[in-house]
Amino acid sequence: MQTESFDAIIIGAGQAGPSLAARCSREGLKTALIERGAFGGTCVNVGCVPTKTLVASARAIHQARRGAEFGFDAGEVRVQMVRVMARKDQLVRQSREGVEKWLRGLANTEVITGNARFIAVHTVQVGERQLKAPRIFLNVGGRSVRPQIEGIDQVSTMDNVSILQLAQVPQHLVIVGGSYIGLEFAQMMRRFGAEVTVVEKSNRLLAREDEDVSDGIRQILEHEGVRFELGAECLSLSRQGAQIAVKARCGEEAAVIVGSHLLLAIGRQPNTDGLGLEAAGVRTDERGYIQVDDQCLTSCAGVWAVGDCNGRGAFTHTAYNDYEIVAANLFDSDPRRISDRIPCYALFIDPALGRVGMNEQEVRASGRPALIGKMPMQRVGRAREMSETQGFMKVLVDAKSKQILGAAILGHNGDEVVHVLLGLMAAGQPYTTLSRAMPIHPTVSELLPTLLQQLKPLE
Numbered sequence: 342m343q344t345e346s347f348d349a350i351i352i353g354a355g356q357a358g359p360s361l362a363a364r365c366s367r368e369g370l371k372t373a374l375i376e377r378g379a380f381g382g383t384c385v386n387v388g389c390v391p392t393k394t395l396v397a398s399a400r401a402i403h404q405a406r407r408g409a410e411f412g413f414d415a416g417e418v419r420v421q422m423v424r425v426m427a428r429k430d431q432l433v434r435q436s437r438e439g440v441e442k443w444l445r446g447l448a449n450t451e452v453i454t455g456n457a458r459f460i461a462v463h464t465v466q467v468g469e470r471q472l473k474a475p476r477i478f479l480n481v482g483g484r485s486v487r488p489q490i491e492g493i494d495q496v497s498t499m500d501n502v503s504i505l506q507l508a509q510v511p512q513h514l515v516i517v518g519g520s521y522i523g524l525e526f527a528q529m530m531r532r533f534g535a536e537v538t539v540v541e542k543s544n545r546l547l548a549r550e551d552e553d554v555s556d557g558i559r560q561i562l563e564h565e566g567v568r569f570e571l572g573a574e575c576l577s578l579s580r581q582g583a584q585i586a587v588k589a590r591c592g593e594e595a596a597v598i599v600g601s602h603l604l605l606a607i608g609r610q611p612n613t614d615g616l617g618l619e620a621a622g623v624r625t626d627e628r629g630y631i632q633v634d635d636q637c638l639t640s641c642a643g644v645w646a647v648g649d650c651n652g653r654g655a656f657t658h659t660a661y662n663d664y665e666i667v668a669a670n671l672f673d674s675d676p677r678r679i680s681d682r683i684p685c686y687a688l689f690i691d692p693a694l695g696r697v698g699m700n701e702q703e704v705r706a707s708g709r710p711a712l713i714g715k716m717p718m719q720r721v722g723r724a725r726e727m728s729e730t731q732g733f734m735k736v737l738v739d740a741k742s743k744q745i746l747g748a749a750i751l752g753h754n755g756d757e758v759v760h761v762l763l764g765l766m767a768a769g770q771p772y773t774t775l776s777r778a779m780p781i782h783p784t785v786s787e788l789l790p791t792l793l794q795q796l797k798p799l800e
Contacts, residue, residue, distance in 0.1 A: 352477070381436055497585070500606070515604070586598070740798070
């Protein structure tokens with residue numbers, strides 16, 4: 342079999358892969374982009390685009406039901422799941438087709454569909470073709486974990502992909518996993534009209550967050566009728582007629598939660614199995630994530646891993662930043678690094694949680710002298726005017742350098758407001774730069790200077 346030569350090979354058309362292909366094209370490199378499934382990867386097809394589209398539908402439905410609060414009566418709200426899903430499918434299709442059209446129109450680039458695997462260093466096989474290149478970029482993404490739970494093979498289960506195909510609102514959705522994906526689906530499906538119970542092994546939600554953040558999120562969701570079963574140390578599943586029985590406690594007398602549908606949302610794993618990484622000398626950790634250095638380079642020279650598969654970030658924005666780091670080092674003589682970026686993410690319940698930098702637990706563990714400010718959203722005039730007063734703002738500052746260490750904005754537009762603090766942190770400016778600013782009234786962001794003017798020592 343003849344081996345075809347390229348200047349660059351990109352495996353995976355997720356968030357980073359297409360941008361890498363476009364940059365390689367601009368550099369005049371003969372490039373092969375290989376995709377085995379849907380163009381756009383997780384975000385476009387089964388992640389950000391479809392879920393945030395459904396979140397928007399759920400919010401519109403929720404707001405219509407709250408008409409009395411705002412002085413109008415919308416009558417009975419009837420959710421038509423088929424139409425909700427059709428809107429989601431249309432937006433996904435537009436995004437996916439847009440990515441594919443872009444890639445197929447790139448100069449110097451050949452788009453190849455199929456499964457790729459290494460057969461030697463810098464050499465991959467796709468179907469009957471063998472391709473080699475001095476630069477290979479892996480952007481293969483991840484998928485949901487199917488856990489080892491007693492009785493799991495005896496019942497019907499859904500993951501974050503299959504739940505997107507529901508044609509009807511579940512009567513009672515039981516979600517195993519009280520983390521980011523599980524909680525977004527919990528509120529969404531509750532607003533569509535389902536009963537929802539979240540079963541979580543930990544004694545609180547989102548154990549990586551501060552306890553006040555976890556409690557605040559739980560209060561928001563409980564207010565809408567989501568039920569929680571925390572500390573579920575003995576989980577087992579069984580059939581009960583056409584229903585699914587979930588036992589969450591040890592002992593014969595433990596209560597059983599009976600639902601019509603079951604969503605598993607307890608973690609992710611990389612799509613690195615079947616890639617033949619050992620043939621290229623590309624090392625992985627015990628969970629299958631590709632080990633990379635600070636510039637996304639693997640243990641094999643000339644092979645980079647970007648996005649979810651490298652375990653250095655689980656978000657679309659970290660995947661795109663991986664692309665920026667690789668491109669900057671490879672083409673621009675700009676030594677950007679993963680360790681330069683400031684951690685940031687959001688939980689897209691409504692109201693959202695925006696997070697940046699260190700949390701309070703981490704600041705305390707560091708032992709450094711610090712300042713803290715916290716303010717309930719009831720203090721924010723814009724939030725009161727919108728009847729969106731749930732949550733709070735919290736910020737942590739280094740007492741000596743006056744640099745912002747981290748923040749949590751749980752409240753109306755929290756996922757957007759937190760970027761004000763992220764920008765300040767990225768610029769390396771002290772908190773006083775913002776505390777002395779004059780923001781626009783009435784906005785949620787206008788309370789950030791007030792928050793920073795009320796800092797107190799973290800005790």
